[in-house]
Every structure is written in structure tokens, then in C-alpha cells.
Amino acid sequence: MYAGLSMNKTKISLVIVLILCWEVVAYIGIFPEIAFPSFTEVFIKLYREIIKLDIIVMTFKSIIIIIFSLTASLIIALLVSYFATINKRISDIVDTFISILHPLPSIALLPLVILWFGVGRGSLIIILLHSTIWPLIISIRTGFNCIPKKYYLIASNYELSSFEKVYRIMIPSSIPYILNGIEIGWARSFRALISAEMIFGAMGSGIGWYLFERRAFMDTKGLFAGLLIVIIVGISVENIVFKKLEKLTYKRWGNGLKD
CATH class of the missing domain: 1.20.5 (Single alpha-helices involved in coiled-coils or other helix-helix interfaces)
Incomplete structure (x- = not known):
């Protein structure tokens, strides 16, 4: 303590x-004041923006999109990881996709995604799915592969269904890996979202678009205020949300193998 x-x-x-x-x-x-305002001026600007609620609404929109994309990626990653664990051919296919697509930055796919799907939230979600799904699959598969063989023997002895095996054996045993994948996926999707909105603001109206607008209008104080919001959100999620999620998850699943 x-x-x-x-x-x-x-x-x-x-x-x-x-x-x-x-x-x-x-x-x-x-530096010139227009390029580097004092922290006091930036803080006052941030306070005024919060009072107007614009920056709060934009930040909230960004977080909602990330949560939706991260949830969808987690469900897909769990399914893919399960089938890759029980089938060698599927495992090889997944490994191939990971080796090709995981190193590819999401922002590099943005022009192609816009060309195929147009400018809108759908394209933004596709970009975020690409950012989150690969680290999730890697982490979850690592967790599944580290499960002791005796747990699967226990599942066979109790004649558990595939769903029960995943729910009662595989997920509880892989909690640290799953949480690690979610945390990595959050960080990657947060960066990808801000980058996409700053480059193609019409794709969304979140905090990235707010930063783009402040830069376009040479509102340096507002730009720094937006960056402070990004930092605050990042620190809060990493040190508060994920810590709380870890405690709640372990409380729910920690004794799952003993039930």
C-alpha cells in the first residue's frame, strides 16, 4: 500500500x-504565444469548452464507437480462437492472416476502406476492428494454448458441451490474457480513431475531428485543450477502468474452475 x-x-x-x-x-x-500558450490559458480554454459540452459530447461519441468495435472484436476473436484451438487447419489459416494483417497499420487501410465503403461510421468501425481484432486473437489464443491438459480431461469427464467448455474452462483460465488483449486493443483503437477522424473528419464527429478543427482555425489553446482531454481519457481508462474491470472479472471468473 x-x-x-x-x-x-x-x-x-x-x-x-x-x-x-x-x-x-x-x-x-x-516560442510565439500563438504556437505555445501557457498552461493557465489552456486550462481556462479547456474549462470553457467543458462548460459548453461540445468537447465532452465529441469525446463521448469517440468512446462509444471504440466500445462497440472492441466488443465486436472480442466476440469474433473468441470464436476464431476457439476454432483455431481445436482445428489445426484453421489455426494455420489464422496464423497466416495474423502474419499478413497484424503488422499493417490501420491508418494505411483508410483510403482503401473509404474507396470500398465510402465515408461514414461504417468505414471507421472497419478500421477499428482491424486495430483491435488481431491483438485480441493473439492474446486469447495464447491463453487457450496455456490451459493445462487436465482441464480438458475434466471437461470430458463431466461431458460438458462446447459452450460450457468455453464458458467454464477456457475463458476463466485465460482471463489474464484476455484482459491484456482488450487493453492492447483499446490503446490501438483509440489511436486509430483519432488519426482517422483527424485525416477524414467526415467519418466521425469525435475528439479527433475536434483536434482537426482547432488546427484548421489556428486555435492553439483549443488544440492543447483537446490533447489534454485525450491524455485524461487515456490515463483514466488505463488506470481506473481497466483496474476496476480486472477486479470485477477476477471476482466473477476467478473460481470458475471450482464451480
């Missing part, structure tokens, strides 16, 4: 130092 508290104090202290350095650089005037 004390180590965690000390670590939090260290992080807070570092953030304070960075803010002070920001203020000093802005005060000295190393």
Missing part, C-alpha cells in the same frame, strides 16, 4: 514539475 502511495506521489510530483516547466517556457517566450 505504501509503495503504491509513494508511486502516486511520484507521478503527481512529476506532473506538477512538467506544468511548471510549461509555464516557464511560455513566460520566457521561447
Whole structure:
């Protein structure tokens, strides 16, 4: 507990130092004010944007799209990983697709996806699916392959159906790997969403489009305010949402093999 508290104090202290350095650089005037406003001005701008709710609505829209895409990717990844685990031919096919598509950045597919499916949320979701599904499949398959053989023997002895085997044996045993895949998928989809919206804003109206608009209108304070929102969302999801999700998931599945 004390180590965690000390670590939090260290992080807070570092953030304070960075803010002070920001203020000093802005005060000295190393960069033009239009290019590098002070933190105080950016904070005031952020406060005003939050009061107007525009930036909140845009951020919420982005998060909803990510959650939808991540949920769809998780369901597909679980199905693909299950069949790849029980069938060698399917496993080889999945490995081939992973080796080809996993290293391919989602943003590189954007022009082609727009050409095929047009500009809209559908194209944006396809991009996010590509960002999330491969790390999920890799993590889930790793978890499934690490399950001890005796668990499958137990499933056979109890004559569990395929669904029961997945629900009561494979998923509970692979929880750390699944959560790791979800966390990686979130990070990749968040970056892909912002990049896609900044390049092709008509595809969505989220926080990426907000950043694009601020840049187009040379609203540097608003641009920094948007970046702060992105940082806050990223830190909150990583350190609050996923920590809570991990606790809830372990509480639900932790003793699944003993039921």
C-alpha cells in the first residue's frame, strides 16, 4: 500500500514539475504565444469548452464507437480462437492472416476502406476492428494454448458441451490474457480513431475531428485543450477502468474452475 502511495506521489510530483516547466517556457517566450500558450490559458480554454459540452459530447461519441468495435472484436476473436484451438487447419489459416494483417497499420487501410465503403461510421468501425481484432486473437489464443491438459480431461469427464467448455474452462483460465488483449486493443483503437477522424473528419464527429478543427482555425489553446482531454481519457481508462474491470472479472471468473 505504501509503495503504491509513494508511486502516486511520484507521478503527481512529476506532473506538477512538467506544468511548471510549461509555464516557464511560455513566460520566457521561447516560442510565439500563438504556437505555445501557457498552461493557465489552456486550462481556462479547456474549462470553457467543458462548460459548453461540445468537447465532452465529441469525446463521448469517440468512446462509444471504440466500445462497440472492441466488443465486436472480442466476440469474433473468441470464436476464431476457439476454432483455431481445436482445428489445426484453421489455426494455420489464422496464423497466416495474423502474419499478413497484424503488422499493417490501420491508418494505411483508410483510403482503401473509404474507396470500398465510402465515408461514414461504417468505414471507421472497419478500421477499428482491424486495430483491435488481431491483438485480441493473439492474446486469447495464447491463453487457450496455456490451459493445462487436465482441464480438458475434466471437461470430458463431466461431458460438458462446447459452450460450457468455453464458458467454464477456457475463458476463466485465460482471463489474464484476455484482459491484456482488450487493453492492447483499446490503446490501438483509440489511436486509430483519432488519426482517422483527424485525416477524414467526415467519418466521425469525435475528439479527433475536434483536434482537426482547432488546427484548421489556428486555435492553439483549443488544440492543447483537446490533447489534454485525450491524455485524461487515456490515463483514466488505463488506470481506473481497466483496474476496476480486472477486479470485477477476477471476482466473477476467478473460481470458475471450482464451480
